[in-house]
Amino acid sequence: MHASVALDRAAVIAPVNRRLFGSFVEHLGRCVYDGIYEPSHPTADEDGFRRDVVELVRELGSSSIRYPGGNFVSGYKWEDGIGPRANRPVRRDLAWHALESNQVGIDEFARWCKLTGSELMMAVNLGTRGIAEALDLLEYTNHPSGTALSDLRIANGAPEPYDIRMWCLGNEMDGPWQLGHMSAEDYGKLASRTAAAMKMVDETLELVVCGSSGSGMPTFGEWERVVLEHSYEHVDFVSCHAYYQERNGDLGSYLASSLDMQYFIETVVATADHVKHKLRSKKTINLSFDEWNIWYLDEHRNSDEVNDEWRFAPRQLEDVYSVADAVVLGNLLITLLKNSDRVTSASLAQLVNVIAPIMTEPGGEAWRQTTFFPFSVTSRLAQGAVVRPVITCGNYETKVHGTADLIDSVATFDEESGRSAVFPRESQPVRSVHRDGGCARLRSGPADGSCVAARRRRLRQEHAAASGPGGVEAHRVRHPRGGHPHGDTAARLVDGARAQRAKLT
Ligand code: AHR
Numbered sequence: 001m002h003a004s005v006a007l008d009r010a011a012v013i014a015p016v017n018r019r020l021f022g023s024f025v026e027h028l029g030r031c032v033y034d035g036i037y038e039p040s041h042p043t044a045d046e047d048g049f050r051r052d053v054v055e056l057v058r059e060l061g062s063s064s065i066r067y068p069g070g071n072f073v074s075g076y077k078w079e080d081g082i083g084p085r086a087n088r089p090v091r092r093d094l095a096w097h098a099l100e101s102n103q104v105g106i107d108e109f110a111r112w113c114k115l116t117g118s119e120l121m122m123a124v125n126l127g128t129r130g131i132a133e134a135l136d137l138l139e140y141t142n143h144p145s146g147t148a149l150s151d152l153r154i155a156n157g158a159p160e161p162y163d164i165r166m167w168c169l170g171n172e173m174d175g176p177w178q179l180g181h182m183s184a185e186d187y188g189k190l191a192s193r194t195a196a197a198m199k200m201v202d203e204t205l206e207l208v209v210c211g212s213s214g215s216g217m218p219t220f221g222e223w224e225r226v227v228l229e230h231s232y233e234h235v236d237f238v239s240c241h242a243y244y245q246e247r248n249g250d251l252g253s254y255l256a257s258s259l260d261m262q263y264f265i266e267t268v269v270a271t272a273d274h275v276k277h278k279l280r281s282k283k284t285i286n287l288s289f290d291e292w293n294i295w296y297l298d299e300h301r302n303s304d305e306v307n308d309e310w311r312f313a314p315r316q317l318e319d320v321y322s323v324a325d326a327v328v329l330g331n332l333l334i335t336l337l338k339n340s341d342r343v344t345s346a347s348l349a350q351l352v353n354v355i356a357p358i359m360t361e362p363g364g365e366a367w368r369q370t371t372f373f374p375f376s377v378t379s380r381l382a383q384g385a386v387v388r389p390v391i392t393c394g395n396y397e398t399k400v401h402g403t404a405d406l407i408d409s410v411a412t413f414d415e416e417s418g419r420s421a422v423f424p425r426e427s428q429p430v431r432s433v434h435r436d437g438g439c440a441r442l443r444s445g446p447a448d449g450s451c452v453a454a455r456r457r458r459l460r461q462e463h464a465a466a467s468g469p470g471g472v473e474a475h476r477v478r479h480p481r482g483g484h485p486h487g488d489t490a491a492r493l494v495d496g497a498r499a500q501r502a503k504l505t
Contacts, residue, residue: 003393003406005422009413013386014341016412020333021379022121022347023062024291025109026070028096028354029316034362035352036112037104041363048103049112052366056358057116057351060372061379064119066168066290066347067109071095073171074127074179078137081105082156092310094179099312106141107153110162120162121290121347124194126170126187127180131194138167138201166206166345168290169194169231172213172241174223184223188230195234208237208288208345215242215264221271228275228285237288237345238272240264243295243355244328252396256404257328258335258425261292265339286342291349292332294325294371317354321369330374331425337378337410340386348375381421384414389422 025031036057039048068076072095080089080102088102104112106122113120122141124134136149141162143150150161172178173187182190187210195207209231212220224238242261246254265287272285296319305316321329336346352358357372393407408425 004391005407005409005411005424006390006392007387007411007413007420007422008390009387009420011388011390012413013338013388014344015385016337016382017340017344018063019119019345020063020336020340020343021061021375021382022064022066022290022345023057023060023118023351024066024070024347024349025068025351026349026354027068027072027076027093027100027104028070028350029098029318030313030353030360031350031356032068032104033101033313035354035356035360037108038360038362045115047108047111049108049115050360050366053352053358053360054112054115056366056368056372057118060351060357060376062116062118062348062351063379064121064166064345064347065113065116065351066121066123066349069095069123069171070291070349071171071178072100073123073125073168076125077129078106078125078133078140082107082140082152096316097306097308097310098314098316099310101312106137106162107156107158110141110158119166120164121166121168121345122164123168123171126173126190126194127178130190131197134167134169134194135197135201138198138205142202165204166208166237166288167198168208168210168239168288169235170210173210174217174219175213184219184226185230188227191227192231192234195231199234206237207235208239208290209235211238211240211268211287213241215260215267221267224268224271225275228272229279232275232279232281232285233283235285237286238268239291240268240287240289240343241291241349242289243291243293243297243349244332245294245296245298246324247298247400250399251324252404253398253400254324254328255331256398256401258331258408259398259401259404261289261332261335262339265289265335265343269342286344287339289336289343289346291347292336293349293355294321294329295319295355315353318359319355321371323370326370326374327425329371330378330423331408333374333378334408334410334423334425337382337386337412337423338388378423382412382423383417383419383421384412387411387413387420 036053037048038044038050041050043051045051072093075094080091082105085103091100093100110120124137139147139149140153141164144161145151145154169191173182175181191209198205209227211224228238242264244257268287276284336343350356353360357369357375358366359369360366389409389411391407391409393405395403395405398404409422411420411422413420
């Protein structure tokens with residue numbers, strides 16, 4: 001079958017926005033502890049940060065980094081993570097049922113961001129806390145000097161303010177698993193008041209209000225409408241979160257996951273613009289896709305990775321990725337770029353060890369997953385302006401997303417250097433169509449899908465063997481028994497009274 005991708009340099013979507021190559025570090029599993037921070041590691045610096053990981057983060061080309069959560073932030077007291085390390089309290093993290101040593105806090109993380117050359121994007125706790133604590137954190141991080149909290153920062157070794165520009169107003173407040181989960185009405189009011197107060201301090205801050213945790217949420221769309229009607233004039237972005245995985249051996253649907261992301265973006269843009277016109281506002285709200293990735297949630301469900309023990313930095317959500325996963329991740333990145341006129345910030349969730357492109361072993365190596373490569377290559381080569389190509393190709397039917405194109409692509413053109421780059425996604429089914437002259441093979445997804453499943457099993461086995469003692473079995477039980485709503489039906493959302501762990505049971 002003939003397929004072509006034609007480029008017209010004038011078909012500009014938007015200038016390449018570096019913030020689309022953001023990432024995410026949450027105090028979850030081994031992302032921070034034994035991930036970016038391991039004081040006893042041979043490459044550790046004076047702060048305890050692994051230099052080998054810093055190098056990989058730089059190579060990945062991650063621009064901004066969202067911190068410190070995620071679900072974690074909804075129970076977090078930022079004050080626990082400042083001052084002499086010996087005095088910092090150990091706390092329970094209810095989101096992931098783990099112990100938090102607070103050995104890494106805002107001051108260390110700001111230094112780490114400098115090392116990696118990335119912008120710090122901060123989330124405030126609107127789950128168990130509110131306006132006062134958000135203002136305190138803002139004073140601590142951004143005020144130059146001469147106030148109680150800015151002087152405390154200086155005393156803690158940071159004479160210069162961090163000048164954090166982007167702030168998330170809580171995390172996934174639409175999710176019943178979220179500590180302090182609220183209705184859209186309640187959250188919209190709280191977010192609006194918090195944003196208004198933060199802008200009284202600095203009206204140039206860029207504030208992100210929580211949108212939906214997935215397009216499968218029962219409140220999807222309506223949540224954004226209500227929240228934005230309350231907060232529109234005080235905020236700058238609405239967030240989107242989406243995770244994808246191959247299910248039931250259906251590779252064809254999996255490879256078309258970006259269609260869900262496209263639907264997600266279009267729905268949120270339409271809703272935000274509806275509110276804009278309803279309120280007769282002059283301003284336009286953009287999207288911060290601040291959690292997106294591949295996450296094998298279904299595989300986590302039957303493990304005891306999240307259990308009743310209170311442990312420091314347990315192995316949680318350590319997915320090992322295949323080539324198919326890398327293809328899908330690349331396609332999601334293409335989709336973000338194609339929508340970069342409205343999606344002006346994005347964060348791959350997450351960065352190290354937890355559903356991550358970079359993995360580490362304590363005292364050992366740091367290594368790149370398959371998903372590292374589409375991200376790093378795109379981040380490096382996307383320069384200048386994003387250009388929409390004209391694609392001519394066949395399509396195929398998917399069980400989950402309807403009709404999907406066999407090819408997807410986006411391009412960039414850099415006027416200054418005269419260089420262009422084309423980012424294509426050609427999926428396995430494209431080749432099948434070429435060879436077999438039809439998409440019948442695709443519809444018989446299980447055959448292809450079971451190959452992918454087998455590859456994933458083998459990858460995991462190899463990884464477990466390479467990880468040393470404990471082998472496959474030790475690795476397998478490290479997957480959590482997590483259920484999560486992303487891209488899924490409402491039925492999976494709430495599982496009884498243990499609200500925070502509804503996600504995991
Ligand atoms: O990235 C893992 C988790 O996914 C985050 O903590 C949460 O915000 C989302 O549900």
